[in-house]
Structures are given as C-alpha cells and as structure tokens.
Amino acid sequence: GAGVSQSPSNKVTEKGKDVELRCDPISGHTALYWYRQSLGQGLEFLIYFQGNSAPDKSGLPSDRFSAERTGGSVSTLTIQRTQQEDSAVYLCASRPSGRNFGEQFFGPGTRLTVL
C-alpha cells in the first residue's frame, strides 16, 4: 500500500517568510511524528500526535513552529518568519494504532532551504 507522503519535496524560501509542510500518513495510522534532520544537530523530534489527544510539542525549537493534524490524518507543520537556521530536512513518520511504540514508517522528507 501507499507509504507516508510529504509535500513539497523541496522548498526554497526567503528569510522572514512563512512556510507550510504537509504530511500524509499511512491510512489507519493514528500516531504521527515530525522530526528535523540538520547537519549540525542530526535527527531531532519536533512534535507528536496521537488520535484526539493533545499533541506533545516538547521538541518544537521556538514559538515560530506550530503543527496541526486535521481529521486525525493529514498534518501540516508551519514555520513562521523563517530563519536560516531553520534550513533542514523535515521528516514525518507514522505508526499503527494498537501497537504502542511499534515500528515507525518515515516519509521521504521535505528539504527546506532558507536564503
């Protein structure tokens, strides 16, 4: 079946602009994660959604970052007033419900470049 998809695959923006990154998880997966992969920091957790529960936002680096998940499926990560240090690959992952902390399946990522 279809895996996790993300769009756009690449995004180039100017410093100060807002960007939206989209993630479509695997159908039926109720848990969704956003991670960021940057050269200096490696792979870092950003935010976690599980069903209708309040998200775990503990990994968001600043209040310029926010995310939402509509209808328990598609998620959007928004970065406001982008800075050059926001340049990274943003990865989304999902996992099935009923399999606590089981295998996570990753999308191909969105490469964000802030000029």
Next chain:
Amino acid sequence: KQEVTQIPAALSVPEGENLVLNCSFTDSAIYNLQWFRQDPGKGLTSLLLIQSSQREQTSGRLNASLDKSSGRSTLYIAASQPGDSATYLCAVIRSGNTGKLIFGQGTTLQVKP
C-alpha cells in the same frame, strides 16, 4: 537525558566482508530500539525493530542484537554488497514517553566493489 552514540562515524569495506555497526545508549530504560537505513537525499527505511524484552532480530543478511543492561546494540551485516552503501541510524524509545525516537548520529557505510 538519553543519549545515543554510534561508532564508527564512517566505515569503508571491500565487497563481501562481514561488518558490525555499533550503537550505545546512556539510559537502559528503553522500550525498543530501531535500526534504519538512509540513502543520500532520501527518507529513512526501517530495517529492524527490537523490543526491550528481545535479544536479537534477523532479516536476511542483517542481524541486530540488543543488550539493555550494558546499553548497547549491534547491527551485523553479512557478506556486504555495494548496494548496502548508505547511512545507518539507530534510535531508541525511552520507556514511558510518547514513543518519540532518539537518534544516534549514524554510521556512513561504503562498500567498495
């Protein structure tokens, strides 16, 4: 705070060689450990998942072991092939949290024909 370390950072081997990649973590209270492969410019492909109650998992030429008490995992690749060239990442989930993965920095493997 859980920290994950992978050694070596890079490895180059001739085709056909068996090799071991190492992963260590500072907090033994983990729920599971997952090994991933990442090709340049691509996302992560899950290779093996080891639950905390397990000692090892095998898939084809890959074997991953887990020793929780010592905070170590190894990924063994048998009869390496040029197509195995990639970055290998290990990640752990701490017990009791939301299942977020804590990653090591990865080992970049090059298998030469």
